Amino acid sequence: MTETRVLSPDDVDVLELVLTGVLPELPEELRPGAGSDVVFTDAENTPIGRVDTAGVVHSEKALALPQSPLADPEVRLTAPLSTHSEVAVWLSVPLVKAEEDAVRQRVAGAAPPVVIAVPASRHAVVGIGEAHPIALLEYARALATDLGGAQVVVVPWPNGPEAYAGVSPAALASALNADEIIDPIAQRASDIHEKVAQLGDAFARAVAEIYSPEAARAVTTSHANAHRRGKVYFFTGLSGSGKSTVAKAFATALEAEGNTVSLLDGDEVRHHLSKGLGFSREDRETNIERIGYAASLVAKHGGIAIAAPIAPFASGRAKVRELVEGADADLVLVWVNTPLEVCEERDRKGLYAKARAGEIPDFTGISSPYEEPEDADIVINTAELSIDEAVEIVRSA
Structure with missing residues (x-):
């Protein structure tokens, strides 16, 4: 019997490394038991990989990549590099000036090209002194120019690689076709670590220098409790309309600008928040x-x-509008009005075919109605717009 296992975003990053030949095999943490036949799915329950009873990993369907510069085939590592290099630089965070100087000195005598490898996680968590993968990619490109035209490569990478045995920058030397990988952060001096860690307290220190203790307390407290008006972007549309793709690309764009975004995608919510609910009107x-x-x-x-x-x-x-406005926040209702026939053509999961065959009851657009919004703030059609164009329209709201 075939088992189905839903992978976390970090697990999907590791699976991509294996399917593209960057890592030779699945880490032990993801390997099924001997003789097991397991299908891996992403959080949207789309099959993306399979491990047969012999332990061989197969690709089921193309991995869904975020709509962003990180997915650009010109830079994303989809197979081991064919061009040999002497040195690769593992660029996991922005470097301080002294570290940039050290990298320049190290690669000065190396034969071109130098490779700059940028780790990009599907589950990026940005801390003090770090950068969102998109911002890090832009920094890498600037550094590459400064180094005389280094090659920038985006590497799919779990947010917590220490949890996976064998997943490390050094393990990628063969895939990057490099004699050596240098990791400036692994050699970062303790005083630099301390200075970077203190960046988050810079505001409080500056306030303490120019205010009395009582005034400083009032200023810092008010700053910490400053409330900006919240916002909910609510995408609605048929299955396959592109709403999840646009929503994720929009979230990525906002995160790259330093915003903290909570993404509540339909299938993922079903798996966690609404587990056990069916598809009757009441449950929906x-x-x-x-x-x-x-x-x-x-x-x-x-x-x-x-x-x-x-x-x-x-x-x-x-009801959603009532809840959001009742929380003193703004709702932007985005109707992704993509024609039904286009949605059916895009169907990665074969759901429309099953619905038309009567295998799925109460399927929206086929055997259950979709009530078109009359109060949408934005209407987009992804059959006529690129994802980037759709994101810009939403951002302008």
């Missing part, structure tokens, strides 16, 4: 209300929430 309305409630909590405290369920019923969407 409950699912949408839960999404709206979670999004309103994020926005209530000045955050940005992005949701991308089908949300077929006007009453459910109205």
Whole structure:
């Protein structure tokens, strides 16, 4: 019997490394038991890989990549590099000036090309002194120019590689076709680590220098509690309309600018927040209300929430608007109005075919209605717009 296993974003990064031949085999943490036949899916339940009973890893369908510069085939590592290099630089965070100087000195005598490898996680968590992968890629390109035209390569990389045995920058030497990989951060001096760690307290230190203790307390407290108005971007549309793709690309664009974004995608919410609910009208309305409630909590405290369920019923969407506006936040309703026939052509999971065959009851657009929004703030059609164009339209709202 075939087992199905849902992978975390970090697991998907590791699977991509294996499927593209960058890593020779799955880490032990992801290997199924002997004789097991396992299908790996992403959080949207799309099959992306399979391990047969002999332990061989196969690709099921193309991995869904974020719509961003990180997915550019010109830079993303999709197979081991064919061009040999003497030195590769592992660029996991922006370097301080002294580290940049050290890298220049190290590669000065190396034969071109020098490779700059930028790790990019599907689950990026940015701390003090770090950068979102898109911002890091832009920095890498500037550094590459400074080094005389180094080759920049984006490497899919789990956010916590220490959890996976054998997944390390050094393990990528063969895939990068490099004699040596240098990791400036592994050699970072302790005083630099300390200075970077103190960046987060820079505001408080500056305030303490120019205010009395009582005034400083008032200023820092007010700054810490400053409340910006929260916002919820609620995408609705048929399955396959492109709403999740646009929502994820939009979230990535906002995160690259330093925003903290909570993404509530339909399938992932079903797996966690609404596990056990069916697809009757009542259950669907409950699912949408839960999404709206979670999004309103994020926005209530000045955050940005992005949701991308089908949300077929006007009453459910109205409830979401009520919850968000009741939390003193703004709702932007985005209707992804892509024609049904286009959605069917894109269907990666074969759901429309099953619905038309009667295998899936109450399927929106086939055997269950989709009530077109009359109060949408934005209407886009991904059959006529590129993802980048759609994201820009949403950003302008």
